[in-house]
Amino acid sequence: MSGDDSTRAAIMDATFRALAKHGYADLTVQAIADEFEKSKSLIHYHYDSKADLMVAFLSHLLDEFIDEVEGGGPDDPRERLHRMAEIVVVGLGDDAATRDFHTALLGMRAQAPFEPDLQDQLVENDRLIRGVIADIVREGVESGEFREVDPERYAALFRSAIEGAQSHDVILGDAAPTDEAFAGIERYLIGDLLMASEDRPASSRSSDGADDGGA
Amino acid sequence: MSGDDSTRAAIMDATFRALAKHGYADLTVQAIADEFEKSKSLIHYHYDSKADLMVAFLSHLLDEFIDEVEGGGPDDPRERLHRMAEIVVVGLGDDAATRDFHTALLGMRAQAPFEPDLQDQLVENDRLIRGVIADIVREGVESGEFREVDPERYAALFRSAIEGAQSHDVILGDAAPTDEAFAGIERYLIGDLLMASEDRPASSRSSDGADDGGA
Numbered sequence: 001m002s003g004d005d006s007t008r009a010a011i012m013d014a015t016f017r018a019l020a021k022h023g024y025a026d027l028t029v030q031a032i033a034d035e036f037e038k039s040k041s042l043i044h045y046h047y048d049s050k051a052d053l054m055v056a057f058l059s060h061l062l063d064e065f066i067d068e069v070e071g072g073g074p075d076d077p078r079e080r081l082h083r084m085a086e087i088v089v090v091g092l093g094d095d096a097a098t099r100d101f102h103t104a105l106l107g108m109r110a111q112a113p114f115e116p117d118l119q120d121q122l123v124e125n126d127r128l129i130r131g132v133i134a135d136i137v138r139e140g141v142e143s144g145e146f147r148e149v150d151p152e153r154y155a156a157l158f159r160s161a162i163e164g165a166q167s168h169d170v171i172l173g174d175a176a177p178t179d180e181a182f183a184g185i186e187r188y189l190i191g192d193l194l195m196a197s198e199d200r201p202a203s204s205r206s207s208d209g210a211d212d213g214g215a
Numbered sequence: 216m217s218g219d220d221s222t223r224a225a226i227m228d229a230t231f232r233a234l235a236k237h238g239y240a241d242l243t244v245q246a247i248a249d250e251f252e253k254s255k256s257l258i259h260y261h262y263d264s265k266a267d268l269m270v271a272f273l274s275h276l277l278d279e280f281i282d283e284v285e286g287g288g289p290d291d292p293r294e295r296l297h298r299m300a301e302i303v304v305v306g307l308g309d310d311a312a313t314r315d316f317h318t319a320l321l322g323m324r325a326q327a328p329f330e331p332d333l334q335d336q337l338v339e340n341d342r343l344i345r346g347v348i349a350d351i352v353r354e355g356v357e358s359g360e361f362r363e364v365d366p367e368r369y370a371a372l373f374r375s376a377i378e379g380a381q382s383h384d385v386i387l388g389d390a391a392p393t394d395e396a397f398a399g400i401e402r403y404l405i406g407d408l409l410m411a412s413e414d415r416p417a418s419s420r421s422s423d424g425a426d427d428g429g430a
Contacts, residue, residue, distance in 0.1 A: 159396075
């Protein structure tokens with residue numbers, strides 16, 4: 001990693017901490033500088049404005065997310081969807097910090113209609129994430145692990161469900177039905193809906209089809 | 216309707232228009248008064264503060280929503296879920312006005328963690344709406360129209376998916392995959408997932424099960 005790269009990485013980490021602490025509406029470059037070990041002028045050297053920095057941060061988040069889903073994890077398509085849902089809905093680290101960060105993220109998303117650069121980057125993130133979901137589904141269908149579904153349509157649904165559950169966790173706080181929503185995603189969206197016909201429970205198939213060997 | 220009731224209804228209508236025009240962050244009682252045909256002092260007479268008014272507005276939205284889903288519409292549980300998804304994701308009226316209103320709604324939701332009264336009312340709305348979804352599912356399972364799913368778990372998933380699709384429409388603007396997400400909800404969440412076993416397509420059942428009469 002070059003010096004510039006490591007500086008940028010440190011700025012991204014500081015941005016993450018500042019966002020979780022202050023929320024998006026109250027975020028200033030000074031608040032980010034307060035979380036940053038080097039000089040504030042280095043932030044200004046790398047990023048022209050708060051908007052520029054936020055766009056870079058969203059792009060950074062996307063890279064991290066894709067790495068988490070794709071890198072070194074399980075190959076199994078069902079496990080990869082599960083992993084993605086877990087990262088988005090439940091988070092990987094400390095619960096309180098995760099909620100603070102998700103709160104800031106929701107605040108940023110709610111501002112997207114008023115900030116075109118932010119919206120453009122969110123559109124880019126959405127396209128890529130849906131593309132990854134669709135690829136996982138396509139692979140599962142081709143290998144016969146999943147039944148035939150339309151990968152793009154399923155991806156739009158899956159992404160709506162995981163983001164909706166994340167947002168509800170923020171909006172409703174401790175009363176949010178997050179565990180139930182996550183269990184629903186696991187059981188129905190990843191489990192039952194994608195189940196190849198040979199895996200379907202007998203109760204949902206013909207009474208004499210339990211040993212037919214599938215489609 | 217008493218005079219008070221009709222005044223309250225007119226204030227709710229004015230609040231709807233003001234929210235769609237100004238968004239939640241910039242909403243003032245004056246902006247609502249500007250949309251209201253009677254005196255501003257009547258708003259203050261009925262509601263002590265903006266917070267008080269917003270809580271009443273959320274409760275009003277809930278009533279309207281339940282009326283739209285439950286009142287005079289189809290009895291069929293599949294149709295009722297379809298109707299609910301349509302109202303939330305696509306909206307019933309003018310597209311531009313719907314998006315403006317959804318944008319304001321998302322802004323309000325994103326503020327919930329910072330405004331306990333608002334959050335309490337959103338929690339109440341969420342409980343009631345999930346209750347309605349669960350009741351529809353329970354009814355469909357009992358009548359044999361749906362396969363066996365856990366009504367509460369399915370409700371948490373369904374609500375996450377429809378709200379996630381609505382939020383994405385706001386966040387991503389014209390690039391949002393709203394039609395695809397809605398089609399996914401229709402096809403997979405309402406269609407395939409709830410399909411009673413006798414309705415499942417032959418491709419997902421045993422090859423010799425097409426005429427077995429179902430479970």
